[in-house]
Amino acid sequence: MKPMRCAIWTVLLTCFVATTYAQESTEVIFYKSHEPKKQNAPFSDVVQAGNMYFLAGQIGMDQKTRTLVEGGIQAETEQAIKNIEDVLDQHSLTLDNVVKCTVILSDISDFAAFNEVYTQFFTKKPARTTFAASGLAANAHIEIDVIAVK
Numbered sequence: 001m002k003p004m005r006c007a008i009w010t011v012l013l014t015c016f017v018a019t020t021y022a023q024e025s026t027e028v029i030f031y032k033s034h035e036p037k038k039q040n041a042p043f044s045d046v047v048q049a050g051n052m053y054f055l056a057g058q059i060g061m062d063q064k065t066r067t068l069v070e071g072g073i074q075a076e077t078e079q080a081i082k083n084i085e086d087v088l089d090q091h092s093l094t095l096d097n098v099v100k101c102t103v104i105l106s107d108i109s110d111f112a113a114f115n116e117v118y119t120q121f122f123t124k125k126p127a128r129t130t131f132a133a134s135g136l137a138a139n140a141h142i143e144i145d146v147i148a149v150k
Helices: 002-024 072-089 108-121
Strands: 028-031 046-049 052-055 098-105 127-132 142-149
Touching: 052 072, 072 098, 072 108, 072 142, 098 108, 108 127
Parallel strands: 098 127
Antiparallel strands: 028 046, 046 052, 052 142, 098 142
């Protein structure tokens, strides 16, 4: 009788766990850009999976003029972060919700200058990966993407 009770409890527990997991399964939502000129882009500005938000990379482009801001790495860093703030705001998030940043510099020797600006915005110190790569979009000096949690 005891093995039978154990089997029944195992089945019931498995059903409970499976039902709970199914109810908590994460819906994935792909958001187009709020910018009219990026509506036909072949990627999403933001992908939401549960309470996590994955933002596409942002460069130091002025969204009104669609040109890179002048002033080099520090000006582009500031603009890229402001662009991130704008996208986060569309989803009722702020930089304080950011838990991970990926930073791509066109020249690793810009690291210190970039970091001076970055630390003014990201006071909670999210996890970060920084590396250099050539050929960024629009000949940008920097691109930043983030993951945020609501």
